[in-house]
Amino acid sequence: MKIAVIGAGGWGTALATVLGENNHQVSLWARSQAFAAELAATRHNPRYLPDAVLPDGVVCTADLDAAARGAAIVIIATPSHAVRAAAGALAEHLAAGAVVVSAAKGLEIGSLKRMSEVIVEEIPAAAARLVALSGPNHAEEVALRQPTATVAASASREAAEAVQDALMAPYFRVYTNPDIIGVELGGALKNIVALGAGIGDGLGFGDNAKAALMTRGLAEITRLGVAMGASPLTFAGLAGIGDLIVTCTSSHSRNRRAGLALAAGKTVGEIEGETGMVVEGIRSTLAAHQLAGRLGVEMPITAEIHRVLYQGADPREAVGRLMGRGRTHEVEEGAEIENW
C-alpha cells in the first residue's frame, strides 16, 4: 500500500520507519529539498531522530504531489501550527478515497479547533475518512523498536482499522476508538500538565506533587473534554492517562523539559529558540485557557500555567495559588455528593 507521511520531524520519521518496516511503499515529505535529499542519501535524520534508520522502501521527497499521489493513507505529522497549511496544500494531490490521519497534538490558535476539524475545513472530501492518531508515543523509543501502544480514532471504523492494519508491528500496537474528540483532546491537553510536571521537577518537588498534578490535571482535561463532546472513558485510556503519564515522567518529553526551563527562570522566547523542536503545550495552554473560559469549565492548573507562560508569573507563586485554593470535593458532581 502507498502511504504518505507529511512532515519529517521526529514523529513523521518514526512513523515512516514503522510503515517502511511493514513493507509499505512510503513517501516521507520534508518541506526543504536539501533536507529531503539528506534523508534520502543518509537514511538518517540526525536533527530530529538520530536513532532512526529509514528502511530502503521509504522515499524521501520535498515534492508534495509525488508524495501524496496515489497514497491510500496520508499522515499529517507536522506541528499543529503547520497542519492547516499542510492540509490546504495537500487537498489537490489526494487520491479519491484516501484516509487522512492527523498525528499532531495541538489546538489551533484563534479558531480553537482540533486538528481533525482544521483538516476537514481544508479537505472536505476527507471528512468521512479522517483518523486521529494519539497515545503515549515518544518517537525516540519507537525508533529503537521499544514496545509502544497507540490509538487510531475515527468516526469511521473502516478508516480507523485501515490505519491500525497499516501500522501494527511486533513492537507497535494500535487500538481503535470511535471517540476522535477525546483522543485528540487527550493528546493536546496533556502537554499543558507536562509543562507543570517539569516546573515541579525544576522546583525540586517530589513524587507526591507530581501524582497530585497528574491526577488533578486529568480531572480538568476530562471536564473540558466532556464539555466538548468527548467520552470521559477515553481519558482513562492510552490517549488520556497513558499519554499524560509518559509526557509528565519522561526525559524525552520536550514539554516537561520546557517546564524545567521555566522553573529555572527562562522565558518562553528563550525556550522556543533553544529547543529547535516543537513544544506544543505552549500554544495549547493559550487555546485551552480560552476554551475553558468560553465553555465555563474550571481549569485551575491550565490557568496557572497560562499565567506563567503569558503573564510572566513566578512558577513557585503559581504552585502556591493552586495549593491555596478554597477547599473542595474531589468529585464535583454525582449522586455520591448529593446524598453525602
Ligand SMILES: NC(=O)c1ccc[n+]([C@@H]2O[C@H](COP(=O)([O-])OP(=O)(O)OC[C@H]3O[C@@H](n4cnc5c(N)ncnc54)[C@H](O)[C@@H]3O)[C@@H](O)[C@H]2O)c1
Ligand atoms: N516527537 C514525538 O515523540 C511525537 C509523538 C507523537 C506525536 N507528536 C506530535 O507530532 C507533531 C510533530 O512533532 P515532531 O516531534 O515530529 O516535531 P519536530 O520538532 O521533531 O519536527 C517538526 C517538523 O515540522 C517541520 N515544520 C515546522 N514548521 C513547519 C511548517 N510551517 N510547515 C511544514 N513543516 C514544518 C520541521 O521542519 C520539522 O520537520 C507535534 O504535534 C507533536 O506533538 C510528536
Ligand SMILES: O=P(O)(O)OC[C@H](O)CO
Ligand atoms: O516530547 P513531547 O512532550 O512533545 O511529547 C511527545 C509525545 O506527545 C508523547 O506521547
